[in-house]
Amino acid sequence: MNTLTRLEDTIAQRLSADPDSSYVARLNAAGAPKMAQKLGEEATETVIAAVAGSKADLISESADLLFHLLVLLGAKGVALNEVMAELDRREGTSGLDEKANRSAQ
Numbered sequence: 001m002n003t004l005t006r007l008e009d010t011i012a013q014r015l016s017a018d019p020d021s022s023y024v025a026r027l028n029a030a031g032a033p034k035m036a037q038k039l040g041e042e043a044t045e046t047v048i049a050a051v052a053g054s055k056a057d058l059i060s061e062s063a064d065l066l067f068h069l070l071v072l073l074g075a076k077g078v079a080l081n082e083v084m085a086e087l088d089r090r091e092g093t094s095g096l097d098e099k100a101n102r103s104a105q
Protein backbone atom coordinates (compact mmCIF):
# COMPACT_ATOMS: atom_id res chain seq x y z
CA MET A 1 0.00 0.00 0.00
CA ASN A 2 1.55 3.34 -0.95
CA THR A 3 1.49 6.58 1.04
CA LEU A 4 -1.49 8.12 -0.75
CA THR A 5 -3.55 4.93 -0.44
CA ARG A 6 -2.75 4.65 3.29
CA LEU A 7 -3.67 8.31 3.77
CA GLU A 8 -6.92 7.77 1.85
CA ASP A 9 -7.79 4.90 4.24
CA THR A 10 -6.93 6.99 7.30
CA ILE A 11 -9.07 9.87 6.03
CA ALA A 12 -12.00 7.50 5.37
CA GLN A 13 -11.78 6.32 8.98
CA ARG A 14 -11.43 9.84 10.39
CA LEU A 15 -14.26 11.52 8.45
CA SER A 16 -16.82 10.30 10.98
CA ALA A 17 -14.59 10.72 14.05
CA ASP A 18 -15.08 13.30 16.80
CA PRO A 19 -14.35 16.80 15.43
CA ASP A 20 -12.74 17.63 18.80
CA SER A 21 -10.06 14.99 18.23
CA SER A 22 -9.70 14.94 14.43
CA TYR A 23 -8.89 17.65 11.90
CA VAL A 24 -10.39 15.52 9.11
CA ALA A 25 -13.63 15.14 11.09
CA ARG A 26 -13.66 18.88 11.76
CA LEU A 27 -13.38 19.61 8.04
CA ASN A 28 -16.12 17.07 7.31
CA ALA A 29 -18.40 18.69 9.87
CA ALA A 30 -17.76 22.07 8.20
CA GLY A 31 -18.85 20.62 4.83
CA ALA A 32 -17.59 20.34 1.26
CA PRO A 33 -17.50 24.12 0.60
CA LYS A 34 -15.04 24.56 3.52
CA MET A 35 -12.95 21.65 2.22
CA ALA A 36 -12.94 23.21 -1.23
CA GLN A 37 -11.90 26.54 0.25
CA LYS A 38 -9.01 24.89 2.11
CA LEU A 39 -7.97 23.09 -1.09
CA GLY A 40 -7.94 26.42 -2.93
CA GLU A 41 -5.83 28.03 -0.19
CA GLU A 42 -3.35 25.17 -0.26
CA ALA A 43 -3.18 25.39 -4.07
CA THR A 44 -2.39 29.10 -3.81
CA GLU A 45 0.25 28.44 -1.14
CA THR A 46 1.78 25.78 -3.40
CA VAL A 47 1.92 28.24 -6.29
CA ILE A 48 3.59 30.86 -4.08
CA ALA A 49 6.11 28.29 -2.82
CA ALA A 50 6.89 27.28 -6.41
CA VAL A 51 7.47 30.86 -7.51
CA ALA A 52 9.07 32.41 -4.44
CA GLY A 53 9.81 29.71 -1.87
CA SER A 54 12.43 27.08 -1.22
CA LYS A 55 12.30 23.46 -2.33
CA ALA A 56 11.34 22.53 1.26
CA ASP A 57 8.45 25.03 1.12
CA LEU A 58 7.24 23.50 -2.15
CA ILE A 59 7.39 19.97 -0.73
CA SER A 60 5.53 21.01 2.43
CA GLU A 61 2.80 22.92 0.57
CA SER A 62 2.45 20.08 -1.96
CA ALA A 63 1.86 17.66 0.93
CA ASP A 64 -0.82 19.99 2.34
CA LEU A 65 -2.39 20.22 -1.14
CA LEU A 66 -2.49 16.45 -1.68
CA PHE A 67 -3.85 15.88 1.84
CA HIS A 68 -6.68 18.39 1.36
CA LEU A 69 -7.48 16.99 -2.10
CA LEU A 70 -7.81 13.50 -0.59
CA VAL A 71 -10.08 14.84 2.16
CA LEU A 72 -12.38 16.48 -0.41
CA LEU A 73 -12.40 13.40 -2.66
CA GLY A 74 -13.18 11.19 0.34
CA ALA A 75 -16.04 13.39 1.48
CA LYS A 76 -17.47 13.44 -2.05
CA GLY A 77 -17.24 9.65 -2.37
CA VAL A 78 -14.57 9.68 -5.07
CA ALA A 79 -11.92 6.97 -4.64
CA LEU A 80 -8.29 7.74 -5.43
CA ASN A 81 -8.45 4.69 -7.74
CA GLU A 82 -11.03 6.49 -9.87
CA VAL A 83 -8.69 9.45 -10.34
CA MET A 84 -5.81 7.07 -11.10
CA ALA A 85 -8.01 5.31 -13.68
CA GLU A 86 -8.65 8.64 -15.40
CA LEU A 87 -4.91 9.33 -15.50
CA ASP A 88 -4.35 5.81 -16.85
CA ARG A 89 -6.94 6.48 -19.55
CA ARG A 90 -5.03 9.60 -20.59
CA GLU A 91 -1.67 7.84 -20.57
CA GLY A 92 0.11 8.19 -23.90
CA THR A 93 -2.12 10.99 -25.22
CA SER A 94 -0.15 14.21 -25.55
CA GLY A 95 -1.79 17.19 -23.89
CA LEU A 96 -1.15 19.13 -27.10
CA ASP A 97 -2.95 16.50 -29.24
CA GLU A 98 -5.88 16.36 -26.79
CA LYS A 99 -6.18 20.17 -26.88
CA ALA A 100 -6.05 20.25 -30.69
CA ASN A 101 -8.77 17.57 -30.97
CA ARG A 102 -10.93 19.48 -28.49
CA SER A 103 -10.84 22.71 -30.47
CA ALA A 104 -11.50 20.80 -33.75
CA GLN A 105 -14.82 19.50 -32.36
Ligand SMILES: N=c1c2ncn([C@@H]3O[C@H](COP(=O)(O)OP(=O)(O)OP(=O)(O)O)[C@@H](O)[C@H]3O)c2ncn1[C@@H]1O[C@H](COP(=O)(O)O)[C@@H](O)[C@H]1O
Nearest residue numbers: 007010011014017021022023024025026038041063064067
Ligand atom coordinates in the same frame (compact mmCIF):
# COMPACT_ATOMS: atom_id res chain seq x y z
N1 LIG B 1 -1.50 14.68 6.44
C1 LIG B 1 -2.19 15.31 7.24
C2 LIG B 1 -2.15 16.76 7.28
N2 LIG B 1 -1.48 17.65 6.50
C3 LIG B 1 -1.85 18.87 6.96
N3 LIG B 1 -2.74 18.76 7.96
C4 LIG B 1 -3.39 19.83 8.73
O1 LIG B 1 -4.03 20.74 7.87
C5 LIG B 1 -4.31 21.92 8.61
C6 LIG B 1 -4.41 23.10 7.69
O2 LIG B 1 -3.23 23.74 7.55
P1 LIG B 1 -3.14 25.33 7.59
O3 LIG B 1 -1.73 25.65 7.27
O4 LIG B 1 -4.18 25.92 6.72
O5 LIG B 1 -3.44 25.62 9.15
P2 LIG B 1 -4.54 26.47 9.86
O6 LIG B 1 -4.34 27.90 9.56
O7 LIG B 1 -4.47 26.05 11.30
O8 LIG B 1 -5.94 25.98 9.22
P3 LIG B 1 -7.44 26.47 9.47
O9 LIG B 1 -7.56 26.94 10.90
O10 LIG B 1 -7.73 27.53 8.44
O11 LIG B 1 -8.27 25.24 9.22
C7 LIG B 1 -3.27 21.97 9.74
O12 LIG B 1 -3.97 21.83 10.98
C8 LIG B 1 -2.41 20.73 9.48
O13 LIG B 1 -2.01 20.08 10.68
C9 LIG B 1 -2.96 17.45 8.18
N4 LIG B 1 -3.78 16.81 9.06
C10 LIG B 1 -3.81 15.43 9.04
N5 LIG B 1 -3.04 14.69 8.15
C11 LIG B 1 -3.16 13.21 8.14
O14 LIG B 1 -4.48 12.85 8.48
C12 LIG B 1 -4.46 11.93 9.56
C13 LIG B 1 -5.71 12.09 10.41
O15 LIG B 1 -5.69 13.38 11.03
P4 LIG B 1 -6.82 13.72 12.11
O16 LIG B 1 -8.11 13.72 11.42
O17 LIG B 1 -6.46 15.09 12.66
O18 LIG B 1 -6.73 12.66 13.16
C14 LIG B 1 -3.15 12.22 10.30
O19 LIG B 1 -2.72 11.11 11.03
C15 LIG B 1 -2.23 12.52 9.12
O20 LIG B 1 -1.79 11.29 8.53
